[in-house]
Amino acid sequence: MRALTLIADRKLELADIAAPPPPGAGEVQIRIKAVALNHLDLWGYRGMPFAKRKMPVVVGVEAAGEIAALGPEVDAFNVGDGVVMYGALTCGRCKACREGRDNLCENVAGIMGFHVDGFARDVVDIPARLVIPVPRGVELRDAACAPIGFATVQHMLFDNARLEAGESILVHAGGSGIGTAAIKMAKAIGCTVFTTVGDDAKIEKAKALEADHVVNYRKDRFEGVVRKLTDRKGVDVVFEHVGAETFNGSLLCLKRGGRLVTCGATTGPNGAIDLRALFARQLSILGSYMGTKAELLRAARFFFVGQLKPVVDRTFPLADAAAAQRRMEDREQFGKIVLEV
DSSP states (O other), rough: OOOEEEETTTEEEEEEEEOOOOOOTTTTEEEEEEOOOOOHHHHHHOOOOOOOOOSEEEEEEEEEEEEEEEEETSSSTTTTOOOEEEOOOOOSSHHHHTTOOOGOOOOOOBTTTTTTOOBBBSEEEEGGGEEEEEEETTTTHTTTTTIIHHHHIIIIIIIISOOOTTTTESSTTTTHHHHHHHHHHHHHHTTTEEESSSSHHEEEEEHHHHHHHEETTSSSSHHHHHHHTTOOOOOOEEEEOSSSSTHHHHHHHHEEEEEEOOOTTTTTTTOOHHHHHHEEEEEEEEOOOOOOHHHHHHHHHHHHHSSSSEEEEEEEEEGHHHHHHHHHHHHHHSSEEEEEE
16 A cells, blocks of 8 residues: 655655554554644654654654444444544553543553654554544545644643633734634634734735734734734733744733743744743743644534634645645645645
8 A cells, every 4th residue: 555654854755565454453444535734744754853763654643534444342433434533642541541631641652643653644553442433524634634733722722721702812823724723713712813924925814714913923023013902911822833933922922811822843942931021920831732532522523513614725645745745844835734645
């Protein structure tokens, strides 16, 4: 079968590998139809010195497909069902997993597509407990954007930052996959949304998502604009995933008692914090990583019932994955980039 493999840093190869065996007890076999790209894919593509993995590795951390075969003891699915998958190979037994905090699993075997072989291949076997059904009528291209794109945002906004109706939020990189999802999810509960974009062409696109205020950060200092528009009070929450370029400015955008939640460091991992401002203004800084399976279920319901359809920038065939990665790396996209398998 075909598999998109990373054989060295920045070197992808569409390889022919052995098909998996029939699914074992408690497993299902899934025929992959769509793989959505994330910055986690990009970090893996560039090479991460701390990542414990062996190459070649099949890439793809987020996907949707159809059930191709059922292993013994699986009765929750039928062949042909559309599904998405929770891509962290959790143990399901440790205290965190038993409490539903599976993104803190003590024995996680890795993130599929980053540490271990992922979803960018024709067929994959996976434990049925990590699989979620997709209702009929939902495009698998759209469903592929749920496992990380929507679940990460659900975890950041509502589990960690505790965003509430009527609050204000600054969403960085409003044209990114998680940025577009954050705008939509915040507006869905009645928040005032500020967002940043990197060029004027994306301003109208962000406004079309009902963002209230859009700042081209290449032209204006976003922290100055946010403070001016809020009468120097700031926002309740900052949705941060850019890193070094924006982190200090993000703290300046927070009102007293505000919360900054972050899940990434695209522009660099290091930043300095004025600790006096942190405690005197009673700010909260929250780290967030992926989401739980329960949060994936909650996030998926947003668009599975038609409320929040993900923004898809472009689709590429699997063989053109390197071009898709470059589009993301160059920050050209608005929304999610999806590979068709």
